[in-house]
Amino acid sequence: MDRFRMIFQYFQSNSESVMNGICGLLALASVKMYTCFDFSCPCLPRYNMAYGLGIMFVPPIALFLCGLILNRQSLVMLEEWRRPQGRRKKDLAVIRYMCSSILQRAMVAPVVWIVVTLLDGKCLICAFSGSVDPEKFVGFANASPMQVQQLLAKVPCKDDELMRNNTSRKAVSRYLRCWSQALGWSILLILIVAAFLARWLRPCFNQAALLQARHWSNYIDMEQKIFEETCCEHSRLFAHKCILHFFKSMQEEIKLHSFSLPREREEAEGEEDLLRGITDQDQVNKLLKMWYYEKPPLNVSQVTQR
Numbered sequence: 001m002d003r004f005r006m007i008f009q010y011f012q013s014n015s016e017s018v019m020n021g022i023c024g025l026l027a028l029a030s031v032k033m034y035t036c037f038d039f040s041c042p043c044l045p046r047y048n049m050a051y052g053l054g055i056m057f058v059p060p061i062a063l064f065l066c067g068l069i070l071n072r073q074s075l076v077m078l079e080e081w082r083r084p085q086g087r088r089k090k091d092l093a094v095i096r097y098m099c100s101s102i103l104q105r106a107m108v109a110p111v112v113w114i115v116v117t118l119l120d121g122k123c124l125i126c127a128f129s130g131s132v133d134p135e136k137f138v139g140f141a142n143a144s145p146m147q148v149q150q151l152l153a154k155v156p157c158k159d160d161e162l163m164r165n166n167t168s169r170k171a172v173s174r175y176l177r178c179w180s181q182a183l184g185w186s187i188l189l190i191l192i193v194a195a196f197l198a199r200w201l202r203p204c205f206n207q208a209a210l211l212q213a214r215h216w217s218n219y220i221d222m223e224q225k226i227f228e229e230t231c232c233e234h235s236r237l238f239a240h241k242c243i244l245h246f247f248k249s250m251q252e253e254i255k256l257h258s259f260s261l262p263r264e265r266e267e268a269e270g271e272e273d274l275l276r277g278i279t280d281q282d283q284v285n286k287l288l289k290m291w292y293y294e295k296p297p298l299n300v301s302q303v304t305q306r
Helices: 002-013 017-034 047-070 072-082 092-106 108-120 122-131 144-152 167-204 207-246 248-255 266-277 281-293 301-306
Strands: none
Touching: 002 047, 002 281, 017 047, 017 092, 017 108, 047 072, 047 092, 072 092, 072 144, 072 207, 092 108, 092 207, 092 266, 108 122, 108 167, 108 266, 122 167, 144 207
């Protein structure tokens, strides 16, 4: 049990590392899902583009939303952005830093999916086979416009009887696959160059502001965690007090059956210290409301003076 507690505390204190690991797992899952997906283009003029673009962009949207849902800081950032001003001012630089960090992690899996689909080429061939200029290919010269559209729509279906041995189908497929792979490699190269520039040009900007934004974003996340832990502990002690009060007439029987907790006096003193005279539900609701609307300023000296 202690080992699980240590692992849980490690994950809590290293939420950034955990989120990087989750983003990596989502990226690997996106590649695995695409390789296991049975892609079958409908080969119909009206549905090819919708199917191809849908396979290319709908799963990335779902992966992006999953990245936002799994990232705990997204909820913390929204709460910090929407909370009332109170006695603590809101720093927009910290909110922007948290937002950029969340979006960067959430975009990893969708970008991997789009790049993999472009390098494979099936989605783009299915989506844009009907948009190819038929005059560039010899096999469509003697066909009517309606027949050309039908033949172009059947380009992704190599098992079709009409297109199985058609050399123009192979030419159109190679043409679109080349464009798809070129686009995929271009996007990948742009992302690598952007990451390189962001990595090496970061020291040229104001490092003090960056450190401040990173520090206070970590503080907001850690403050929320500690507040939730303190609320859980306070709820446990408050419930313990209420139950003991309810069974006050049975104290002697509880002690005889050894239901009393060890170190009862020490724990009672600790409970009194944490409860701070809170004796009813209205007081608890008032304190929680004050925490939300009037968060205390970040000044430890004021707390020590009080």
